[in-house]
Amino acid sequence: MSDPLPKYWQSLAERASDPGFLTQAQDEFAEPLPVGVAATPPDANSRRDFFKLMGLSAAAAMVACQRAPVQKIIPYVARPDEVTPGLALWYASTCNGCSARCGLLLKTRDGRPIKVEGNDEHPVSRGGVCAVGQASVLSLYDASRARFPTRDAKRVAWAELDADVTQALREASDAGQGIRVVLPWHLGPTAEAAVKRFLAAYPTARTVRDEPLGELAAIAEAHRVTHGVHAVPDYRFDKATVIASFGADFLGTWVSPVAFTRQYTEARDAAGQRKMARHYQVEPMMTLTGAAADRRFVVAPSELRLVLADLVRRLAVKAGRELPGLPSAPPLTLEESAKEELAEALWAQRQGALVVAGGDDVATQVLVNAANALLGSEGRTVSLADGTALDADALSLEALLTELRAATVGAVLFLGANPVYTDPRGEELAALLKQVPLTLSTSDRRDETVVHVGLHAPEPTALESWGDAEVRRGVVSLRQPAVAPLHETRSAVESLLQWAGAPQPHYDFLRARWEAEVFPQAGGVSFSAFWDDALRRGVVLLPVPLAEAPAFREEGLAKAWKGAARPPGEWELVLYPTVAVRDGAPANNGWLQEVADPITKATWGNPACIAPARAKALGLKDGDVVKVRAGDRTVSVPVLVQAGTHPAVIAVPVGYGRTHAGRVANGIGVNAYPLTAVREGRARHAVPGVTVEATGARQPLALTQTHHRLEGRPHVREAELAAFLANPRAGNEVQAGHGGGGHSLSMWSGHEYNGHRWALAVDLSACTGCSACVVSCQAENNIPSVGRDEVLRRREMHWMRIDRYYQGDEANPQVVHQPMMCQHCENAPCETVCPVLATVHSSEGLNQQVYNRCVGTRYCANNCPTKVRRFNWFDYPHDEPLERMVLNPDVVVRSRGVMEKCSLCVQRIQETKAAANREGRPLRDGEIQTACQQSCPAKAIHFGDVNDPDSQVARLAKDGRAFRLLEELNIGSSITYLTKIRNTGSGSGA
């Protein structure tokens, strides 16, 4: 595939060498016109160039009266009924970004999906969407996607491909050779049905389940051991009164982070419920979840299981139970008091407690099950009955490799799996695939696995295809396409049905299955009415009969003790998924690459985290490249000195170093998957006994924040739960003025705001820092991704960022996240200094930035005390025609040389106001939602009219927890922050 222009130029030289730069056609503030009123593509004499020349030319006055070039209007020949140019259509759907399957609303304008929002009616995700879900709309327009099926990298027709596949499958089947379908765990019931039909068609066919990080597999396997069910339970953090997590990043990446974040926030709503679940986190490295924890203990990865075993032993003692073969605790680095505190806290709450663990270790999960069983929380905070069963008959990747080595496999089909990249045995797999007669992948791009298979039958993205999901028993959601497939692609379900000899469109298959299986459960008269309603809502709640979950069995427990000794070796490697790029599947996405990791604040790469003490001892600084050796594999990676990391740990994110993901992700970061250990046939992402050596090379890190301490400044305020319950202003006593005592002295009397007055309230207690809002803002407001070089120059363009500060001991600091956007100051320092009135105040209290008036002095940004203004240093690329489709036509694209910043989603304010006006009614509180607010899984952001005394924002602004930034400057910020409440004290709040 040819890339006419690199989306992210790597250097200025590269950009400068673009010969067409000055004459390149680009409209100033170009707004792609909707299909119904399409304009001709701007020609070489666009207005901006015209101005450029005019400004530089001495003959300015003479040419100023020239007319602009002719534009054409291309109307539809026949307009589809539902499309009115200029009006958005929303489709309820289900996310396919990870196994969580959150409910979505897809916004389309003139036939193009332009924004992903959460579906408030979805009972699990409840309106939240994570960064990956938000970014999926950009992946839809990814220019690196496969556009047609191929055989040996050459284009073929679908019919031809189908003929090939069917024949090869038949031959393999006839020869008794295995047919192996490599799949992820969660496909959704309908897709599973299609798989079953395929397996039924070919007796030698079996599934191989591959999940890059093995977390679900470990949980399901542990439940097979302890409960006899191969399933992942439904976790209910909202019902928990104390939470203990052993390395599970359940707010960031583990199982269903969006749903868990909302549940977690509710369990910890100190202001609303006057109580707060205490959260213990035991982990080897700082995760998003650890950053939110009240009590955090840093242990080595190899110690996690030991600490957990010790906990189980203590709980058993408290419960007065004898567990077979319980050894006495080996010596641990974790103090006795901490271990006892943890056990005591959990035991005090018993059924309200919830113990979870991350990682791919089955024994650890077995211990977790034991702990939950001892506490009696099964069926309450963790419910196996409401969980999802996973394919129990699936082969492991190791089994597939064994078969391949024995040459007993006749066909391998990869459906949404990329093991050549994600598995340490990928190289061997790739080599073995060569001898298999039929190899095929349905990946949406020519990825690392596709290059080693013969046939490529590309799938459309989730936004172009049908599907369904059941994330909790009785919660069934539909995925419907928001746009017809952009390319010559076909969904894997349709392909499987085709190859199974039962060709049927995906839609028909889905609808038929729903009619046969879902509708009877839901009850009702008319299926078509039920179906239409299901499509409209996106989710169906089925009545759930009482189910008895199998009980905990102690058999497997003894096995979990084994191998408890801490392995030798100086370093332990932890391979972990980041909040943005996860296992690497969505890597080719500029929004995800550029959103800063909530903890490390790194973009465009995967630096290895090491502990500050260790870094000091070794003389390593941020950006020093080290060589990590695990067995015979080595990877060179720059280090990042990360507070809260265990001194023995080097933690490297996976998902980077892609070679065949596309032009955005290729070559960004290093691929850490090869360092994964393989033990007992399983890929293990905690690798003890690695060596780390400095290379002396340096590779600067593209960080968006380089100073991590507040320097004693009161920008973030927090209080202990007990103190807060006693005094709602606790922690918030620091008032304006350098020495206290707020002042409202001013030379001026200010302006009155008689109508609306918009404001935000941000709850620091709820915010986990997950950064979904950052990506949502980027999508809504046409914010460019600027690339690694520009981030290195500290020029990221995000209108909204999340400041992350550390307090206390850098070995295990307390963390606070502060979403930071334009504060819409009443007395805005930026406005006063703009010479051309490009930024002034609106009558509704907004600090407006008028891009087309801006001449770009940057004085406003200098004078902004919160540094939220962003300058267009260059014309950031919006030149890939496909990727331009994602632009929001209600927001202009800014040209170079102008300042931009958060507008509080003024386009949404106006759209909703205009709608209310047309209906002749007043606005309702909560009717307008900013993009950041909408996507926030924790519902930490509230928008509204402070002039309306009944609005939530007005109430929050008067709350005891409310404070505003830099009040002593008398800037009159419109953004209210609410103090962060922690529950670290012993026993007072739980």
Added chain:
Amino acid sequence: MSHQHLSSLREPLVTEPRTLGQLTEEICAPMERPPTWKWWVAFGIAVAVLGTGAGIVGYQVATGIGVWGLNKTIGWAFDITNFVFWVGIGHAGTLISAILFLFRQKWRTSINRAAEAMTLFAVMCAALFPVIHMGRPWLAFWVMPYPNDRGSLWVNFRSPLLWDVFAISTYFTVSAVFWYVGLIPDLATVRDRAKAGLRKAVFKVMSLGWTGSHRTWSRYETVYLLLAGLATPLVLSVHTIVSMDFATSVIPGWHTTIFPPYFVAGAVFSGFAMVLTLMIITRVVLGYEHLITLRHLENMTKIIIVTGGLVSLAYATEFFIAWYSGNPYERFAFMNRAFGPYAWAYWIMVTCNVVSPHLFWFKKIRTSPAAIFALSLVINVGMWFERFVIIVTSLHRDFLPSSWAMYTPTMVEVGTFIGTFGLFFTLFLLFVRVLPIISIGEVKSVLGFARDGHEAPQHPPAKPVAEEPHPVAHRPVAAVPLAIATRKDAPV
């Protein structure tokens, strides 16, 4: 009628006094001769630097401000540093001309013309930066208030940048007018010396028909005095307003009331340093040692000691106030200046601006042109760093630690700065070639004072004067051979 009293102890302002005619000859001769190879070399270098700078600016305008090293936190650095630096340089010219004129400091006469020219050229260099630092410089005209079809969207008169627009353009205009008015009599002198031809035609137009009429001289003196009186507060206001770019902001390290006097003192300080730099070169190259005497240089070094002291006091006061205010952001900003990542720049500034001027307490240094020259360069460097320190160290770490960042200039920024020196020296070298760089009329009047108090020593004229009839207007006059006959008469 009598002249004002002059002490007999007073040293002559112009040594080796000579006749009026010799003086005219001496000042005008360099510009009437073909340029020397030295001039050509210097001019060639200056034009090359200017051309390179223009190319760099063109690249920047075509590509975007991104070619500079600025970022989301540091929105100004080299650009505004250079702007303030050049505006500061531009201060001494009008100050020497206007304030010293009002204070009747007759010693100004040898240096005021060149100093004023320096002002103009420096202000040109300075004015370049506010334009090219814009993201969209082709829209720079939007800072002017003019009626338009945007509902008549005007400009923000509350913005210090807009004040700057008015201050800098007024300063440039008034300085140019002041300079030009001062030039008119000398232009007439050059006109009357020139043979018919292009030179004569050009100077004829430029001298506006000046005849030396005393009725005009009398009004001229009034105008000159008025302009001096207007220029003096103007000079002070310009740097005051420039300082308000910072002082009216909210950024710790910028938001201080001491800035106006501090900036004015700094500007005078740096301006005099630049005048010294240029004058020392000029007097050597053009052989003006007797016109720009050691006494001139020494007087200027004394001003440098005073203004250097003022600047030092300002530095100290800033620190004191930062501590005394109790404002933690202020305190941090100043600690960060002195001990933060840009401490090296701060200590360069202190060394150059606080320590080095004190060397002028030594007479030996004060009277050694080479030493003065070296120190003037040191002070210029120091004053550049002062602006850099104020701008960059205040911005790079302000209120929210999350946004703290570092700044490193790019070659484009350095190149642009060097390019402005090309512009400055190109203009200055042209000025040296085409206009009398010393005010002939004023030096003549000073010569009169000198001559009245001291018996003029006899000495041969500097150079034989061509035996050609002096041009006498366009109307032939019958009885003027005498005029030529008395040309070489001994002084009366």
Added chain:
Amino acid sequence: MKDASTRIPCRALAAGWLGPLAALALAGCSGPVNNQQGYMPEQPVAFSHAVHAGQYGLDCQYCHVGAEKSRHAGVPSTSVCMNCHTQVKTDSPEIKKVAAAVAENTPLAWVRIHRLPDHAYFNHASHVGAGLECQNCHGPVQEMVRVEQKEPMTMGWCLDCHRETAAKQVSAPPPSAPRSGELLALSSGVPAPEPLKAPRVLQPPTDCSSCHR
């Protein structure tokens, strides 16, 4: 006798001082760049608004369907023409062009006349909802055989109307869109929402972000 200096002082003075001033004034006077007032290009089909909207009195929104609910009034899809012209004047060469376009499924490329710069947001629905006649901005289109831009359509022109309307306290016409609950009330007998107490007084915004965002 008169010296040259006393003969022509006025002319010379004028040449000396006013010349450069005049040059400056000329250079500074640049007309509104986006003002296409009077623009009347030829269209691919000689469609006459005078006939359709004038003579036959077709409602503007019969063809421009988006005007009431969307930011775009919308140019009608080609098939809309064929609603009538499958029967009417089918032999006209202009109609044949349209019919051919429909048959070939290729859209007609009309020349855009009224256009605001990309950085100016304009919403037809808000203006139609506020009771503005199309002619207020588009001129007497029903009299135009070939459409031309009548009004300057500059920012100042927009603002003048917004300011005047605000000053005059004009009331909005009754809402065009059904209010929440109204349709439900019609079909199911649920109590209808409260009737509007008073017509809304138009508050045309003059905030920058109303149009620039």
Added chain:
Amino acid sequence: MSAPVLIGYFDSEAQVLDATRAVREAGFVLHDVYTPYAVHGLDDAMGLKPSRLTWVCFGGGLLGCTLALSLQLYTSVVSWPLNVGGKPFNSFPAFIPVSFELTVLFAALSTVAAFLLRAKLFPGSRRSVLPRVTDDRFAIAVAPREAPSELDAAEDLMRRHGAVATDLLEEVAS
């Protein structure tokens, strides 16, 4: 009018001062004195009144200040009042710098313009210049009242006060 003018040339400031005073005391009409630089005391000697340009300067400044304030008030308060940083439309203190600058600008430009107009200085002036008066020579021009005999008397007077040459011109411009 073509009355001849008598020119006397002098070599020094002192002589020309003496001669001027003498010519005027003798009752001759002093047309003008031409000098290469501004000779102090010559105003007295010629009996010139103080210039009224100071008033022009004051008026210009007043005009500039008024215009500046009116412009700022009109644009910020009347034409399109905008809420800038919460400051009132009439942010008077912020209007002072521009008012000051325009005051100075108008004062300076109007003074110089008035001077140039009054002194009839303009580009393209073709006025004749006496030889060497812009170099090292001083000249007194006497406009005779009546007969040529007067001219002789005047010439004699100037010669006595040190004139190195005299000349008779039909007319010179002042």
